[in-house]
Amino acid sequence: MASPPTYADILSAAERIRGRAVRTPLMAAPILSELTGARVVLKPESLQRTGSFKFRGAWNAVQALGAAAVRGVVTCSSGNHAQGLAEASRLAGVPATIVMPHDAPAEKRLRTERSGARIVGYDRASEDRDEIARRLSAETGAALVHPYDDAHVIAGQGTVGLEIADDLEAAGLAPDAVLVPCGGGGLTAGVALAVTERFPGVEVFAVEPRGFDDYARSLAAGERRANDRLSGSVCDALLSPAPGELGFAINRERLAGALSVSDDEAMRAVGLAFDALRLVAEPGGAAALAALATGKLDVRGRTVVVVLSGGNADPDTLREAVTLYRGSLAAPPGAAAS
């Protein structure tokens, strides 16, 4: 499909991923509730197969290819979509080629290789990853599964929002705000589509790394704006050139706004997730939690859903994050405290 997905497409995706993706829990987080004065619930997609939400969209896209999948799939990704698509392909018995930057985290490269995918390296600063992926697709007949500018991918990521809505309803809760880590905007679009459909009054916020606030500027301008840089943040999972076209068409209608967090705030949130919740988050995956913990939004007395979008951090990053976080406990104001 060349037009943005609909809520019905998310329902279809939910059928496709059933039994394949993990139905991640929606968890009460009393520690975060005490910290913020809000009722905080977490959607930890770190517990998803491959350690991030990306498996959902990848699986949905591969399944949607039908017989065409036999010629394989190709994509560009620094790591999480790479792992998601590689694993979806392995399970579907389809060859996968991943265009991955040379500076991708070793942890993500290792995990992508394990699923049997072929990795083609490129230089983030001098080469165009989309161009390389398109060329490989033309050469081999493999289908291009874009990490976020793909309707099936967005619909698959939207199942995160669908599960949030289902679980909130079952608990008799209505959310006031939903915070989502945002790179190209596929997850944000899918979640926004699902939760605003089910809870028309809810405010959905994209959370970006500081300096990579293409969504904030695009929303303000009413049209897509690019980032100045393509690297230079610990939130490697959120570094996209610009909002995807399909996702932006949804997000411009459905988002309440965009927030941004510094690298230090993202790292402290990784430490907070580990220290207070025993959850493994990567810096980009913890962006929404960072926005919550540092008071980027007034949430007192409200019900807030925080999406923890990925957990592909290595133990050294965790240790650094825990040290930073614990150091910040002694240094108010503004720092998160447990």
Place this chain on the structure above:
Amino acid sequence: MASPPTYADILSAAERIRGRAVRTPLMAAPILSELTGARVVLKPESLQRTGSFKFRGAWNAVQALGAAAVRGVVTCSSGNHAQGLAEASRLAGVPATIVMPHDAPAEKRLRTERSGARIVGYDRASEDRDEIARRLSAETGAALVHPYDDAHVIAGQGTVGLEIADDLEAAGLAPDAVLVPCGGGGLTAGVALAVTERFPGVEVFAVEPRGFDDYARSLAAGERRANDRLSGSVCDALLSPAPGELGFAINRERLAGALSVSDDEAMRAVGLAFDALRLVAEPGGAAALAALATGKLDVRGRTVVVVLSGGNADPDTLREAVTLYRGSLAAPPGAAAS
């Protein structure tokens, strides 16, 4: 109460902990299912408040004290019950004193202190922790909340089993086996009581550290047998002198058996939990996962519940465990592979 708790006591405990303890998810673990040929579901109590199931029993015991709680509580614990009781006491506004060995993990001591508890150190080899706790109780009037030989504590831990049963029923599943990390046997007893009540055919296994198989020997003998040692395993959370009296009364009737795992197997399971599931487990908390991953039980084609009982590991332990686990992937047979 001086007699073992009943299923009704677990239901009462569930009422008491509602909204205070985290209702941890029962999660499908497709990676583990592929690894073992079983349908594996996980109950990650690492995601519980204070990072282990211990908060449940502690909160239930403190609440059951009623007005008597005002004089405070005292206990002996190397760390997880310490944190659980300290946090339960903080929330209840009650002073807590914890008798903790000098060699308790720094991570656990730090987290116990944070909840405002007073810590009294002792030497594991030369001093009797129960004796010290009893003396403190007599001196101050504080109520002794034993880590496992307490009916309210066991009933609280039983809510883990109750939630497992509720969630399995909701999913239309019946378990064939439930594997539970076992130290003094309070969690094992509570879980066994709940799940055998709800699924009479289920087999519940206690999983102990090798060399600390007091439960295996006690079950074989039909009466309680002590361990030879009180220290010397990475599974610090599971090192108890002997089965508790109340728990053993339940477990001798309800357990299908006891399994044991080596320190190396427990550490690899910590690595597996991190690497494949992005869950933080401590070695003792991963004992049941270790038993599953190393084939201690033939589970092919069966539905198996694995309780991950605690996640209070520090990042250095995680790194060591991940390195061990990944090293083992290259070295079959018997080693877990992803």
